[in-house]
Amino acid sequence: MKRVIAGLRVRLARLRPRHVPIAFKLALVMTLLLVLGMTTLGLLISDKQSHLIRTQLHDFGNAMAAQLASQASEPILSENSLSLSLLTANLGEEAKVLGASIYAHSGELLSASGIQPALASSALASPKGGAHPWFYRDPAVAPERVISFVAPAMYQDVRVGSVVVTLSASLMDRAASEARTAVIYATLAMILLASLLAYWLSRRLSLPIHHLMEATEAIGRGDLATRIHQQRNDEIGYLFEGFNNMAAGLLKKSQVEQVFSRYVSKSVADKVLANLDEVRLVDRPIEATVLFADITGFTAMSEELEPCQVSELLNEYFSYISRACALYGGVVDKFIGDCAMLVFGVLEDDTDHAFNAVSCGVLIQQMAARLNQQRRAEGRPEVHFRIGINCGAMLAGNLGSDERMEYTVVGDAVNLASRLCCEAAPDQIIIREQLFNMLQPRIVARREQALSIRGKSLPVQAYSVRDIRTDARETLESNLRQILQPQTQPPVRRAVDHA
Numbered sequence: 001m002k003r004v005i006a007g008l009r010v011r012l013a014r015l016r017p018r019h020v021p022i023a024f025k026l027a028l029v030m031t032l033l034l035v036l037g038m039t040t041l042g043l044l045i046s047d048k049q050s051h052l053i054r055t056q057l058h059d060f061g062n063a064m065a066a067q068l069a070s071q072a073s074e075p076i077l078s079e080n081s082l083s084l085s086l087l088t089a090n091l092g093e094e095a096k097v098l099g100a101s102i103y104a105h106s107g108e109l110l111s112a113s114g115i116q117p118a119l120a121s122s123a124l125a126s127p128k129g130g131a132h133p134w135f136y137r138d139p140a141v142a143p144e145r146v147i148s149f150v151a152p153a154m155y156q157d158v159r160v161g162s163v164v165v166t167l168s169a170s171l172m173d174r175a176a177s178e179a180r181t182a183v184i185y186a187t188l189a190m191i192l193l194a195s196l197l198a199y200w201l202s203r204r205l206s207l208p209i210h211h212l213m214e215a216t217e218a219i220g221r222g223d224l225a226t227r228i229h230q231q232r233n234d235e236i237g238y239l240f241e242g243f244n245n246m247a248a249g250l251l252k253k254s255q256v257e258q259v260f261s262r263y264v265s266k267s268v269a270d271k272v273l274a275n276l277d278e279v280r281l282v283d284r285p286i287e288a289t290v291l292f293a294d295i296t297g298f299t300a301m302s303e304e305l306e307p308c309q310v311s312e313l314l315n316e317y318f319s320y321i322s323r324a325c326a327l328y329g330g331v332v333d334k335f336i337g338d339c340a341m342l343v344f345g346v347l348e349d350d351t352d353h354a355f356n357a358v359s360c361g362v363l364i365q366q367m368a369a370r371l372n373q374q375r376r377a378e379g380r381p382e383v384h385f386r387i388g389i390n391c392g393a394m395l396a397g398n399l400g401s402d403e404r405m406e407y408t409v410v411g412d413a414v415n416l417a418s419r420l421c422c423e424a425a426p427d428q429i430i431i432r433e434q435l436f437n438m439l440q441p442r443i444v445a446r447r448e449q450a451l452s453i454r455g456k457s458l459p460v461q462a463y464s465v466r467d468i469r470t471d472a473r474e475t476l477e478s479n480l481r482q483i484l485q486p487q488t489q490p491p492v493r494r495a496v497d498h499a
Contacts, residue, residue, distance in 0.1 A: 026202030027195070034194035042187035049179040057147070057172045058131055064097065065129065065151035065165040072102050072163055073155040076110065084111035091165065098146055099166040105159060115166055117148040124150060124162045133169060145169040208236045212243060224251040288345040289357035289391040290414050291330070292421035293321060293364055296384045298338040304381070314338060317368075317383060323483040324363045328356040333408050339421070343409050346396050354391040355439055359468055359476060361387045361429045366480055369427070387429040388421030389465075390414075391438070419453045420462065433461035443468050 068091055075083035084102050091100040092113035099114025103124055109116075119132060129150040147169045153161040211228055218226040226247060228240045295301075295317070302310045314335075321340045322332050330344040330353075342360065345353025364385055372382040392413030398405045416432070424430040436445055444467040450459035468476060 026205060027199040030198035030202060031195045034198060035191050038187050038190050042183045046180045046183045050176040053172050053175045057167065061131060061149035061165055061167050065149040065163055068100060068163045068165060069151040069153040073153040073160055076104060076153055076161040077155050088113040096167055097165060098168055101164040103162045105161050117164060117166055126150060127152060145173065215243060219247060224254055284396055285393060286346060286396050287393055288343055288409060289353045289389065290409065290417040291342040291357045291361055291387060291389045292339060292418050293385050293387045294339040294421050296386050296426040301381055320367055320483055321364055324360050324367065327479045328360040330360055346409060354435060355442060357389050358439060358443055358465055359472060361389055362465065362468055363476055363479055365427055365429060367483060370484060384426035386421060386424035386426055388417050388424055389429065389431045390417035390420060391435050423451050429465040430462050431465060433463060436463040441469065
């Protein structure tokens, strides 16, 4: 049984509409209020009309009884049967009068015409008379509700008898019923017209809300240029103005974020924009990998090119480097002239940052080799990179002043990576022996001569990386094809399969 009830609730929940338009709600509320008001008004009018018809009938019956009593007082006193018969007969000819009777003071019936009520002697002896409703049952017709009016016949302030005038109450009932029917039809017609008016009015009132909802949905889809171009001098107008101001603020914020993300790495920009009240990022010691990629012979090359050509060349290659860095989870720390500094495992947790950095270096060299084939075919000068990579402990944090700061990494491991880059030959990737031992056998490298590095008391054993091994090679080829394709949006980071 519980399962049946639960299933029924689920079906009812599915049948329940998820969205009820506000125009329908407004129309429903306004229609209910109008129906309640018109029904109450119709009942009041119907009751008032019934009371008016009943009052008119009572006034007419009492007037007829009083007139008959004044005319019959002398004939009753003189016992003139002929005059009494004429009075009842003449009154019985009235269309609204069903019967008329004249009684002596003793209660004896002196004259009558039409139907006669079976009234008690106390009713006939009442000093003020009154109305007495009852049912007249005719075997030939259906029972009819009638009402008899009793009036005392007075002669010089002495009661000499009583008169009874009987009227049809069904006429009053039919008149009241017709009045109620007319009121009901009028009420229904007014309710129908009021419902149509309520629906039209609710649509008019909800139309600005629909405009606001459509504009909000457009903002949710990313169309921050959406505006509501309506001038109103009411609360909805203030709401439209507030929405437009909000949309303008969101557009400006989005533009600032886009520009900001171009001057710093996206990860740093996201962290800063997520907490604008505290823009300083916490300084912390980390284990990460740094890659320096420098264009060899750039000074001589720039002397042969126009400044705009130099700028285009740097922007083109730095764009490729940025894509390669993003594909392996790295961050562009900065561009220093013709040199790019990339860091891996700083802002995002990356347990394999050293291998990702080396893979990125191999990708940059193969990308440069592929582009140089095109440049040779076009008769343009070739571009060659020398790359130095090092892994170790470093401090990640802010450098600078309160007016100008930069999030970067510093330490001996960073300096050594820069020195290795300076010692590398064109198209060469230099790492030290400790990094080579860490990545064996996942990379292809050759032992080089020990390097005397400024600031180091002992020579540094260097290795020249040629390639990477195993399944990561397939990922490298895929990444190379991706960064060489025309980009319409930022590259998506690809997962790297490690052996």
